């Protein structure tokens with residue numbers, strides 16, 4: 406299996422980035438919604454810390470993924486079935502990256518503005534002062550960006566289904 410992306414196929418590392426992120430998000434989104442409904446307790450704090458650790462990992466994963474994409478561009482071979490198709494695909498991918506960053510960075514800023522020190526895996530960091538108004542605002546961003554992510558992923562998967570069954574262009578082979 407090729408390590409680097411080629412003209413018509415993603416390489417091993419890009420595939421790993423894609424599918425690991427998918428599996429982690431599949432768990433992390435429902436986990437976040439579940440967390441909100443829990444009563445305050447030691448167990449809740451522990452679960453929240455796990456949510457934060459996974460979230461910060463997704464942040465790094467997406468950062469490394471984009472750095473990798475910069476040095477090793479995605480496959481370019483794209484047959485168009487209608488005008489603007491390539492642009493729609495690119496916009497979907499671009500917004501997926503923006504949304505994942507919005508979710509992770511808003512989560513981080515919410516906790517920092519609450520006055521908490523966060524473990525960024527390689528280092529620990531906290532603000533000197535808290536600001537609950539900003540913490541609330543970033544929490545709103547965290548929630549709405551999650552809804553946007555669900556909408557974009559739904560479109561993404563619908564597009565794959567249409568490609569597979571209507572256009573019959575075996576798009577899934579590029580990334581599996």
Ligand code: HEM
Nearest residue numbers: 426427430474479494498501502558562565576577579580
């Ligand atoms: C959390 C869920 C998912 C996210 C966030 C996501 C994100 C992305 C992103 C950002 C790209 C563009 C990669 C690049 O070139 O930079 C991509 C490509 C792709 N994804 Fe997903 N994906 C998800 C789930 C899925 C699923 C479930 C499928 C299959 C049913 C899928 C199939 C594909 C395919 C076929 C491509 C290549 C499209 C092309 O190059 O034209 N993805 N995905």
Ligand code: HEM
Nearest residue numbers: 433434437438441457460461463508509512513516548551
């Ligand atoms: C891809 C990464 C992440 C996803 C998909 C995600 C998803 C979610 C979701 C769906 C909620 C529930 C929102 C609601 O309905 O109220 C939530 C809550 C929360 N998230 Fe995240 N999150 C991620 C990363 C992070 C990060 C990096 C942090 C902090 C560093 C964080 C901190 C929180 C906190 C503090 C809550 C609220 C728990 C509470 O106090 O009720 N999240 N998250």
